[in-house]
C-alpha cells in the first residue's frame with residue numbers, strides 16, 4: 001500500500017464518523033482500520049467529536065403531553081411492542097429482503113413465483129427503500145440457508161451493520177396465544193431475546209428484520225422457538241429452526 | 246442516582262427511574278430530533294420512539310462503552326434520520342442553529358463539566374464558516390453522503406470532502422483543547 005493510499009484513509013476518517021462516506025469507501029476504510037493502529041487512534045478522536053455533536057443543539061422542552069403519553073405506553077412496550085431488538089415487519093424490509101434474495105440467485109421455482117406476484121408492490125417499496133437496500137446489498141451480506149421440517153428459507157446477515165433478516169417459507173400459523181421468538185446465541189450457548197414475530201397471513205413467506213444494538217459478532221447463531229404470545233425471557237418452547245453464522 | 250444505576254433499574258422495568266432519565270434528557274433528545282426533522286410533530290414522535298427504545302432496550306446499555314446521553318442520542322439521531330428518509334423530504338439548506346438560541350443556554354452553577362463541554366462545542370460549531378457548517382449539517386443532521394451533498398449543493402465532490410474534513414479538523418482542535 002502506498003503512502004498516498006494511507007493518507008487517503010486517514011483523511012476520510014472525519015467523514016466516516018459522520019456517516020457521510022459512500023458505502024464502498026467505508027468498507028475499504030473499515031478493513032484498513034483493522035490493520036492500522038494510528039488510524040484507529042484518529043478514529044477514536046473524531047468519534048468523540050461526532051458524539052459531542054449530538055449534544056450541541058440548545059435544549060428544547062418537548063410538549064408535556066409526551067411525558068404522560070409515554071407513561072401510558074410503558075407497560076405494554078416492555079414485552080410486546082418493542083422487544084430488545086427493534087423488529088420491523090414492515091413491507092419495506094420484506095421487499096428489500098426479497099430483492100436481495102433474488103440478487104443472490106437462491107431460486108426455487110416456488111419462491112420465484114411468489115416473488116413475481118409481489119413484484120408491483122415491491123417496486124413501490126423499493127423507491128422509498130434505497131437506504132435499506134444500500135444496507136443489505138453489500139458484498140458483506142452473508143446468506144445462510146434455513147432448513148427444518150417442511151420449512152425452508154434464508155437468513156441474511158450483515159455483521160458489519162449488526163443487521164439480519166429472516167425469510168422463511170411455509171412457517172405454520174400460530175393461534176393467538178402463541179408467537180415465534182428469535183434468539184441470538186452466543187458461544188457459551190446463552191440465548192438473548194431478539195424479538196417476536198408472526199407469520200403474515202396472506203403471504204406464503206414470513207420475514208422479519210433484526211437490528212441488533214449489540215455487536216452481532218458476539219453471537220454464533222440465531223434460533224427461533226414457539227413461545228407464549230408476549231414472548232419469554234428465555235426459550236421455553238419447541239425449536240423451529242436454528243442457523244449458525 | 247447516576248445514569249448507569251438508573252438505566253439498570255429501567256432494565257428491571259422501573260417506571261420512576263425511566264421518568265427520571267426522561268426528565269434529564271428529553272429536552273436534548275427533542276432538540277436533536279427537531280434539528281434533524283424540523284417539524285414539532287415529527288420531532289415529538291421521534292422523541293417518543295427514542296424513549297420507548299430506552300425502555301425496552303435499557304438492558305443493552307453498557308456504561309463502559311460510553312455515557313448514557315451519547316447512547317440515547319445516537320438512538321435518537323438514527324430514529325430521526327430513518328423518519329426523515331421515510332418522509333422522503335429534501336434536505337433543508339440551513340446552516341443549523343439560530344445563534345440567538347445559544348445565549349439562552351449559558352451554563353450556570355448547576356452545569357456539569359460534561360455539559361459545559363457541550364456548550365463550548367455549540368459555540369465551536371457556530372464559529373465555523375457558513376460553508377463548513379452547511380456540509381456538516383447536511384452530513385450529520387440530514388444523513389446525506391458526501392456524494393449526495395455534492396449533488397444537493399452542486400459542488401464538486403472534492404470540494405465537499407475538503408470542506409467536511411476542514412470543519413471536523415477545526416472542531417477536533419476545539420474539543421481537544423478543553
Ligand SMILES: [Zn+2]
Pocket residue numbers: 006009010032036037038039040
Ligand atoms: Zn491508517
